[in-house]
Amino acid sequence: MRAQNYVGYAASLGKMERFLSDIEPTSASHGERYVFVIGPFRTARAARWAEKYGHLNPHFNQVADAERISALPEFAQGWAGCAGGEPANGRRGMPPRE
Numbered sequence: 001m002r003a004q005n006y007v008g009y010a011a012s013l014g015k016m017e018r019f020l021s022d023i024e025p026t027s028a029s030h031g032e033r034y035v036f037v038i039g040p041f042r043t044a045r046a047a048r049w050a051e052k053y054g055h056l057n058p059h060f061n062q063v064a065d066a067e068r069i070s071a072l073p074e075f076a077q078g079w080a081g082c083a084g085g086e087p088a089n090g091r092r093g094m095p096p097r098e
Contacts, residue, residue: 005047007054008034018044018051039063046070 003020010017010033023029025037038054041047041063049070054060059069 004040005044006037006039006041007047007050008037009055011035016051016055018047042067043070 001022003022005018006021006025007016007018008025008030009015012033017034021030025034025039030037038050039047041050046063046066050060050063050066054066060066
């Protein structure tokens with residue numbers, strides 16, 4: 001099995017952290033480092049989005065949300081083209097208003 005992307009909440013750091021794992025994380029294997037883990041993510045892009053914008057974000061409830069939101073053209077364009085990596089629409093981690 002190849003390594004897959006996961007995001008865990010590292011309480012000691014007080015933030016979400018992306019990591020790769022060859023095995024499915026459990027309390028026994030990753031419990032000392034992470035309070036909770038979400039994944040596996042299909043893409044590294046979605047795992048990076050979840051790491052940066054996922055914690056306490058009401059738009060992010062499952063892996064599919066991160067995959068969908070991180071793939072929006074507004075975010076891909078905004079992250080690449082803005083200083084500091086913020087979305088061009090100015091709404092951190094949230095889809096654009098319709």
